[in-house]
Amino acid sequence: MPGRPLRVAVVGAGPAGIYAADALAGQDDVPVAVDLIDRLPTPFGLVRHGIAPDHLKMRALRETLHHTLDHERVRFVGNVEIGTDLALDELRRHVDAVVYTYGAAGDRALGIPGEELPGSLAATDVVAWYCGHPDADRGRVEELVSRARDVVVVGVGNVALDVARVLARSPAELHPTEMPHHVLDTLAAAPVERITVLGRRGPAQASFTTQELRELGHLAAATVLVDPADLTDAGDAALAAEDRHVARNLAALADYAGHEAAPGTVSVRLRFHARPVRLLGTDRVIGVEVERTRVDADGRAVGTGELDVVPADLVVRSVGYRGHALPGLPLDGGTVPHDAGRVVRDGEVSRGEYVAGWIKRGPTGVVGTNKHDARETVASLLADVASGVLQPGGDDDWVDTLLARGGHPVLLADWRAIDAAEIALGAVHGRARTTLHERESLLAAVRAAAAAQEG
Template sequence: MDQRPVRVAVVGSGPSGIYAAEALTRQCDVPVEVDVLDRLPTPFGLVRYGVAPDHLSIRGIRETLWRLLRDPAVRFLGNVELGTDLTVDELRRHVDAVVYTFGAARDRRLGIPGEDLPGSLAATDVVAWYCGHPDVDREPVEEALRAVRSAVVVGVGNVALDVGRVLARCGALHHTDMPQHVLSALAGCPVRDIHLLGRRAPAHAAFTTKELRELGKLDGVAVHVDPDDLAPHPATDALLAADRAAARNVEVLRGWAANPDGVGRPTGVHLRFFTRPVEILGTDRVEGVLTERTALTPDGTLVGTGEQAVIEAQLVVRSVGYRGVPLPGLPFDASAGVVPHDRGRVVRDDAPAPGEYVAGWIKRGPTGVIGTNKSDAHETVDTLLADAAAGTLPRTARPDREALTALLADRGVRVFSLDDWRTIDAAEIALGESLGRARTTVATRADLLDAVRAADPHSRQRIG
């Protein structure tokens, strides 16, 4: 019987990846060594680069993830991009199993005319910008914000709410860890109206009630809801009777519709249901959105009414979902945007691939909340451990554990370790204190490397 520890590579250091590492190291039946790889120099994935910075309690889960990464059996290998710095086959030769948890990074498009005009942006890019993602293109976002008086956010999920809320409170975010250039751009943003568009009924909106209620607590912000959007309908009445979360959302919306109050509140957030975008208008940049009023038939089918209207806008943000992207060397279901699997086992050519697994959004699609990733990752790890117990993992000859980092070093890849993250963490706290804040995110790869280099002058100079 092979007595060596099972060596596992986890690709992705967001919640799914770190929860997978936790499940592997907390069990006692199989000795393991875990390498957590991420294409970014920093860990935590969407907890760092996707959760809105003003959601301090949710972002606080980083402390839990940070604690889990510190397990002695776990190594963090940041700034390593699978498919570029290292192929899937090369990684497989260094480990017994791989758990892919690289998420769903691409936005869904609207598929309407004008979508590519300057000022039309994906929520994924806007969120990455205000969270300080090192790979985001800042200029399209910041240029759009300079002259925006009215913004349209297409979507009624939590990400759409986040974008709308950040725009609505753009001058009151100093308490967050947003990069300083983001705070400056938001503070100078002249936006006064934010329209969130949902093509179906309020009962069908995907946001959570807690996030929805936050809109009504923002200083200087009035929330507007059309009472006609809340009219009874057989299809939505049945949904509200069966879905308590939807019923709570509608109750909040009814409160705002019944008690409109914009006095002394210069910024308006308009929640517009039964409204779908038909075209983004403009010649050289976004000038407005042509919309069509929709309706539900008695059986709940959504139809267009032909009634059209134009919303003035200088910024349009599409927030209609995320999609997974294929990784070279890994099978991919393009229609679903996921890696095909059977209870977490990657499926190649209609059969489970020994030693390959998936967890998180690339496994199930972009659904659930952060906590959902824990049970999802544990299911995958249970499958992996069952395969280890059954002897079906490919426990063939493999290089020494250090061979993987040596290979990357030979290719000029500057691998960021957990010690490097400690240094970056301290640098962000120090930067924040220098600006009168608790913390300020370091937002570029060059600055992240500079922070590490400043603490260790002998650090290798090149980012791969």
């Protein structure tokens, strides 16, 4: 059809996908129609299901992202899993280009003995649970949290600190969040007394931000503990002299050094030069064997042979994310091979396929990093249109095809019904919002709104 806009499907409605859709819809050189697709009935990806619920200001970013969903050139289509509800090659027949932005939600293993024991969890499991992700393994996580007095978190990134902070917060601090009520109830009753955060290298090599680190010091019912001996390394001092971020982190840690656990509070111990070598236990985790390390000239953690045991009822590993392969899409080391955002298959650029976000560059950066990343990819796509490599030519609307086979796509009006239902549920309990965590509950809100409109 002459004059038809370029049809672009963006697979993944998290920040990377929304920024890509915004870059496409916000330019006037090429007429476009963008379908923003997500396998969940809700948009916003890690802003909804990854940012800790007690970070209210950060989660408010979705209000900014929502402007893109309202754009006349953008159509949100949730509750559609590419590769299951619709094959990738089928989607590609209906559109002119596909931008993959579905992230890297898998976890990395520690690779140590005992990791398979009950009581060992990935941070992704815990985060999904307290954020109300529909796919969270609620029963397993709640069983473990509800009996954990001693928790060990392995990793010194922001996610590790998020897990430690959420487990240490008081019920009063968590009430204003959007957590599902079953999460609030479990955390309020949890017997957590001690949380140990293990970093295999020194404090200068830790990847958490200073803001996250300092936030620990403001918890109402927790005491942060740091061994002063961990802050005496001359190499760390040299790094701090060269890097202001390192200097700020070391200054924050120095504020905690020498603290003693206050009676009646949860102790949060940040322990460095500590590498887990195995999880102990027979039927379930009872402890973590830890080896003291030193940092060599290349910045690697080298074991010293000095061992001790940290008691643990629950061990949460937070040592990175990894991408997974969408059926029909190449993957190399957890990311999609690409050239400036153009997908590469068998050494050749694949016409009409693009990638952005974590599945493009790996799990690095902050939410805002995705904006520059998406713009690079969209620039490549628009350059391909300008050069004639990419032209309108797809066939009928793929959503019609999905509906004809009994699919249940969630469109923007349906998401607004979910949004309203969560706000209403929150109001009942004196909160701004309560997350609906079950897929069926999300879809029930859609059906209820449709029935009310028909009535």
